[in-house]
Amino acid sequence: MPVVAVIGAQWGDEGKGKVVDLLAGKAKMVVRFSGGDNAGHTIINPFGKYALRLVPSGIFSKQTVCIIGNGVVINPEVLVEEIDLLKQNNVDTSMLNISDRAHLIMPYHTLLDGLEEESRGGKAIGTTRRGIGPAFTDKTARLGIRIGDLLDKVAFKERLSSLLEYKNAILTRVFGVEPLSLDEIYQQYCQYGEFLTPYIRETTAMIEEMIDRQEPVLLEGAQGTLLDPDFGTYPYTTSSSPLAGGGSLGAGIGPNRISSILGVYKAYCTRVGTGPMPTELNDEISDQIRERAHEYGTVTGRPRRCGWFDAVAGRFSKRVNGFTGAAITRFDILDTLPALKICVAYRLDGRTIDYFPGNVNDLERCEPVYEELPGWQTPTTDIREYEQLPEPARQYLDRIAELINCPVSLVCVGPERSQTIQVRPAF
Numbered sequence: 001m002p003v004v005a006v007i008g009a010q011w012g013d014e015g016k017g018k019v020v021d022l023l024a025g026k027a028k029m030v031v032r033f034s035g036g037d038n039a040g041h042t043i044i045n046p047f048g049k050y051a052l053r054l055v056p057s058g059i060f061s062k063q064t065v066c067i068i069g070n071g072v073v074i075n076p077e078v079l080v081e082e083i084d085l086l087k088q089n090n091v092d093t094s095m096l097n098i099s100d101r102a103h104l105i106m107p108y109h110t111l112l113d114g115l116e117e118e119s120r121g122g123k124a125i126g127t128t129r130r131g132i133g134p135a136f137t138d139k140t141a142r143l144g145i146r147i148g149d150l151l152d153k154v155a156f157k158e159r160l161s162s163l164l165e166y167k168n169a170i171l172t173r174v175f176g177v178e179p180l181s182l183d184e185i186y187q188q189y190c191q192y193g194e195f196l197t198p199y200i201r202e203t204t205a206m207i208e209e210m211i212d213r214q215e216p217v218l219l220e221g222a223q224g225t226l227l228d229p230d231f232g233t234y235p236y237t238t239s240s241s242p243l244a245g246g247g248s249l250g251a252g253i254g255p256n257r258i259s260s261i262l263g264v265y266k267a268y269c270t271r272v273g274t275g276p277m278p279t280e281l282n283d284e285i286s287d288q289i290r291e292r293a294h295e296y297g298t299v300t301g302r303p304r305r306c307g308w309f310d311a312v313a314g315r316f317s318k319r320v321n322g323f324t325g326a327a328i329t330r331f332d333i334l335d336t337l338p339a340l341k342i343c344v345a346y347r348l349d350g351r352t353i354d355y356f357p358g359n360v361n362d363l364e365r366c367e368p369v370y371e372e373l374p375g376w377q378t379p380t381t382d383i384r385e386y387e388q389l390p391e392p393a394r395q396y397l398d399r400i401a402e403l404i405n406c407p408v409s410l411v412c413v414g415p416e417r418s419q420t421i422q423v424r425p426a427f
Helices: 016-026 076-088 107-119 132-140 147-151 153-173 182-199 204-212 244-251 284-293 311-321 360-365 391-404
Strands: 003-008 029-032 041-045 048-052 065-068 096-099 217-220 260-266 269-271 305-307 325-329 339-348 351-353 367-374 408-412 420-422
Touching: 003 016, 003 244, 016 041, 016 217, 016 260, 016 325, 016 408, 029 204, 029 244, 048 076, 065 204, 076 182, 096 182, 107 132, 107 153, 147 153, 147 182, 153 182, 204 217, 217 244, 260 311, 284 305, 311 339, 311 391, 325 391, 339 391, 367 391, 391 408
Parallel strands: 003 217, 003 260, 029 065, 029 217, 065 096, 260 325, 325 408
Antiparallel strands: 041 048, 269 305, 339 351, 339 367, 408 420
């Protein structure tokens, strides 16, 4: 059962898109299983440079079936634009499929996301204001609309009418804004439905058939483990589970069908938005990393906070996901640094701890305990064999593997597909 889950191991933006794009050449199916269009996967390949938000990163491999799973919330406007852009650039989208169980982001979700974030003032979570959280809230509260509902226009209008009456009451009475128009939303979403109808289908049987045929399947995660609503830095988290367990739920397969789990780590740490990040730097090194790596949000353009590799958090991610291998990305960004640091423990209220605290207030007080290693100060972008890496580079990778208790499978030394060192087979 060659099912590989590709999971973000930090705070997102680890380079999962490149890893999936690379592995998709060997896969027969790629399933995006969580998040929404708040998660951008930047990909550079022979087709050009793309910032995908909803379409699975395997779309560039002609033989690969791509599925947007039931665990994704879909803004249909964004998805239609993305499909149109791919078609304009001669990328075949005929292998794209959308689970009829995937929930829709509605205009009131986006509006409420912004209003709720503004109402928090100085305690804002730092959402992308794209309606992701409110859409997942409605899904859990059984107030959601699924993309399959667009296939029956009469039933869709009845459900929308009932829900919009409730949402408009919140918009007008709680936030004092104008109500949304039922007819405008209905007509707009019917148009989206007509465009997307050829892609909408029951997908769990498709996935099961592929697995039963022993064909390689990739589960593509969004965001990162440390943004998980259960195990991340709550409440500064996302709204759906980016964990390997979320891959089972968000794709509609049993957990025993997943054969290996690849955790994607940057060679350093980054984070967008608010919330604790123990190894964050605010100095010339962080500025150098940010500009050298162009660490700005794929979707939002917000500058990412940068810091040293956090092995305490990395080991925690390995534990809650069960990683069988690690992909280390953006390794070449460290090529110019004379010395590197890895966080091996935290200092909390005068004592040393080696675990990732569940309480966000405790984590905010944690100070990193660093181990310093020599840099290699030579380019790695043209290296394709692990043994050809400079000895200090191998020492850095070996130390990370030891600290997170997970072998390294891939090392990415640049944004191109070819700029990858395979240490161990991913499949």
